[in-house]
Amino acid sequence: MIVTVTLNPALDLTYPITHLVPHRTHRVSAVSERAGGKGLNVARVLHALGEPVLATGLLGGPTGAFVARLLDAEGVPSSFVPVAGETRRTVAVVDAADATGFWEPGPVVTTAEWSRFVDHFGRLIRGAPVVALCGSLPRGVPIDGYAHLTHLAAEAGVPVLLDTSGPALAHGLTAGPTVTKPNAAELADLLSAVAGAAPADPPSGVPHAEPADPSTGTTSAAEPSVPRSGLTSAAVRGLTSGAVVVTDGVAGLRAITPDAEFHCVPPRPVTGNPTGAGDACAAALARGMRDGTAWPALLADAVALGAAAVASPVAGAFDHTVYQDFRELGGIPC
Amino acid sequence: MIVTVTLNPALDLTYPITHLVPHRTHRVSAVSERAGGKGLNVARVLHALGEPVLATGLLGGPTGAFVARLLDAEGVPSSFVPVAGETRRTVAVVDAADATGFWEPGPVVTTAEWSRFVDHFGRLIRGAPVVALCGSLPRGVPIDGYAHLTHLAAEAGVPVLLDTSGPALAHGLTAGPTVTKPNAAELADLLSAVAGAAPADPPSGVPHAEPADPSTGTTSAAEPSVPRSGLTSAAVRGLTSGAVVVTDGVAGLRAITPDAEFHCVPPRPVTGNPTGAGDACAAALARGMRDGTAWPALLADAVALGAAAVASPVAGAFDHTVYQDFRELGGIPC
Numbered sequence: 001m002i003v004t005v006t007l008n009p010a011l012d013l014t015y016p017i018t019h020l021v022p023h024r025t026h027r028v029s030a031v032s033e034r035a036g037g038k039g040l041n042v043a044r045v046l047h048a049l050g051e052p053v054l055a056t057g058l059l060g061g062p063t064g065a066f067v068a069r070l071l072d073a074e075g076v077p078s079s080f081v082p083v084a085g086e087t088r089r090t091v092a093v094v095d096a097a098d099a100t101g102f103w104e105p106g107p108v109v110t111t112a113e114w115s116r117f118v119d120h121f122g123r124l125i126r127g128a129p130v131v132a133l134c135g136s137l138p139r140g141v142p143i144d145g146y147a148h149l150t151h152l153a154a155e156a157g158v159p160v161l162l163d164t165s166g167p168a169l170a171h172g173l174t175a176g177p178t179v180t181k182p183n184a185a186e187l188a189d190l191l192s193a194v195a196g197a198a199p200a201d202p203p204s205g206v207p208h209a210e211p212a213d214p215s216t217g218t219t220s221a222a223e224p225s226v227p228r229s230g231l232t233s234a235a236v237r238g239l240t241s242g243a244v245v246v247t248d249g250v251a252g253l254r255a256i257t258p259d260a261e262f263h264c265v266p267p268r269p270v271t272g273n274p275t276g277a278g279d280a281c282a283a284a285l286a287r288g289m290r291d292g293t294a295w296p297a298l299l300a301d302a303v304a305l306g307a308a309a310v311a312s313p314v315a316g317a318f319d320h321t322v323y324q325d326f327r328e329l330g331g332i333p334c
Numbered sequence: 335m336i337v338t339v340t341l342n343p344a345l346d347l348t349y350p351i352t353h354l355v356p357h358r359t360h361r362v363s364a365v366s367e368r369a370g371g372k373g374l375n376v377a378r379v380l381h382a383l384g385e386p387v388l389a390t391g392l393l394g395g396p397t398g399a400f401v402a403r404l405l406d407a408e409g410v411p412s413s414f415v416p417v418a419g420e421t422r423r424t425v426a427v428v429d430a431a432d433a434t435g436f437w438e439p440g441p442v443v444t445t446a447e448w449s450r451f452v453d454h455f456g457r458l459i460r461g462a463p464v465v466a467l468c469g470s471l472p473r474g475v476p477i478d479g480y481a482h483l484t485h486l487a488a489e490a491g492v493p494v495l496l497d498t499s500g501p502a503l504a505h506g507l508t509a510g511p512t513v514t515k516p517n518a519a520e521l522a523d524l525l526s527a528v529a530g531a532a533p534a535d536p537p538s539g540v541p542h543a544e545p546a547d548p549s550t551g552t553t554s555a556a557e558p559s560v561p562r563s564g565l566t567s568a569a570v571r572g573l574t575s576g577a578v579v580v581t582d583g584v585a586g587l588r589a590i591t592p593d594a595e596f597h598c599v600p601p602r603p604v605t606g607n608p609t610g611a612g613d614a615c616a617a618a619l620a621r622g623m624r625d626g627t628a629w630p631a632l633l634a635d636a637v638a639l640g641a642a643a644v645a646s647p648v649a650g651a652f653d654h655t656v657y658q659d660f661r662e663l664g665g666i667p668c
Contacts, residue, residue, distance in 0.1 A: 013423075022429075024435070025435030026436050026437070027437050028439060029439060062399065073379050085643050091349075091425055094515075097357060098356075100354075100356050100358065100359070100360075101358070101360060102349050102351070102362055102427060103361050103362060103423070105362060105363060105364065
């Protein structure tokens with residue numbers, strides 16, 4: 001089964017209100033509680049596609065137990081390593097205009113806890129067809145944590161999909177994950193930051209763009225295209241020995257592999273909720289990596305699943321009708 | 335032991351941030367998690383005073399389990415009745431200017447759950463010297479819930495302290511709790527609302543003032559005095575056969591009993607956090623009711639404990655030095 005790793009999951013709380021007024025008290029009429037985190041969304045989408053999947057990562061405290069319970073209720077198989085710190089909450093207060101977010105800091109992971117996770121990871125990936133490393137690193141995990149996990153997976157012969165941002169992305173790329181899936185803004189930031197540095201030695205403290213929500217993807221078929229000045233194939237190839245798939249909203253997906261380049265644009269725009277669309281793309285990529293799907297078909301499937309996620313109101317889910325519709329239309333290769 | 339009832343407890347989360355900007359995302363550097371609710375604060379203060387106390391009420395879901403765990407960690411004895419609904423959270427986002435609050439709605443209590451609580455209450459109060467009924471009623475609990483509990487306590491010979499607001503206060507008063515402790519604003523609202531109605535039959539849908547935080551008191555020695563036009567002894571006596579202690583910030587406490595009136599003003603002002611000061615007053619009143627303390631000494635102790643709570647940064651706690659200082663100074667009887 002595909003293994004998805006979420007080292008910094010969250011309990012995502014959504015509070016719909018009429019209008020946010022600072023320094024007033026607001027009665028929330030209903031609360032949405034979701035297990036949050038990019039790797040959990042990838043696992044959810046794969047589970048909904050009927051693909052065998054196992055979610056792992058770190059969970060701690062009562063909030064961590066709550067996240068595990070929510071995931072169980074959705075039927076997503078999981079095997080987390082407990083930590084003493086408390087799993088974070090994210091609170092999204094949504095009024096008629098937009099969302100206002102509050103992100104808790106999450107636990108500080110000890111060296112012993114990280115070692116336990118690395119051991120657990122080593123056992124879980126035995127025989128796994130693909131492992132997906134997703135989202136931000138909690139405090140305490142070494143900044144090259146994803147590079148370490150990527151090396152372990154490579155030794156075990158397991159292909160790796162990496163989906164993160166900032167310094168975790170910069171360091172992870174150096175280990176040459178099979179496929180790395182940044183969005184265009186994240187990758188452009190990284191390229192401009194490392195312009196003067198050797199690609200194999202990204203400086204610590206690299207300035208980086210954070211996704212708009214640490215627990216979900218932000219790139220989607222509904223987003224405007226980000227200017228990609230400097231995002232040349234050569235520059236991207238200099239970052240890693242693996243392939244890079246760049247998600248770029250309505251501009252679609254671009255795959256820059258060690259020896260070729262592919263591009264796929266959605267056949268039509270989709271409006272909706274872009275949160276989690278990047279995670280749906282990652283799920284499609286992980287499945288295609290498992291199946292050895294050729295790049296053009298793989299990108300077309302990822303475009304379709306990303307668009308179907310935009311059409312779904314919550315992250316980690318997708319609209320099956322839109323997905324089938326897009327699969328029949330096919331992506332537009334460039 | 336004194337029994338405190340909290341039918342609508344909460345997990346109180348406090349998020350300190352630099353500056354709240356609507357429709358942006360804010361990283362919260364640290365999270366304060368507290369078991370919230372007026373009755374829980376009363377129990378905490380009594381426990382800190384070394385008085386035997388037992389907290390009861392309704393708790394549900396993972397958030398309810400979390401509240402119980404936090405209370406256990408403070409060493410406060412408790413015996414809650416489980417409900418299927420989820421105990422609410424309150425989120426207070428605190429920036430340099432003030433707090434912005436988000437209150438979850440809390441569970442809807444079923445008739446069967448309420449019946450189980452009433453049975454549990456009947457068993458717990460056997461032999462209790464005093465029972466304190468505190469805070470708002472969750473959805474599903476009959477609006478005359480406190481009146482029902484007051485009658486049960488009276489049948490068992492247990493004196494009742496009632497501390498609530500709005501319709502729950504209006505209905506509760508008709509059962510004649512031994513002592514009812516509204517703040518001046520709550521009582522003034524009630525008196526103006528029932529001006530044209532028979533006191534024994536408060537209309538449903540009575541307009542009412544809610545406390546600034548449903549899980550904590552708002553009246554304190556640091557608050558300005560509320561204009562008390564219409565708050566005559568005769569009007570107050572018309573509401574209930576019991577005594578009423580009105581908390582009125584820096585104006586102090588006023589006790590209107592069936593046959594006399596007492597007043598006690600703090601000997602000096604205290605600055606700090608007024609949240610929970612009313613709950614500290616309630617704790618002092620409950621202890622004094624148990625001990626048969628005469629009104630002047632009882633009010634002076636409640637003024638001292640309320641002021642000591644203002645001097646403490648969190649609700650449900652008090653500054654022992656300020657408490658001793660005020661006890662030595664004594665309140666100013668009027």
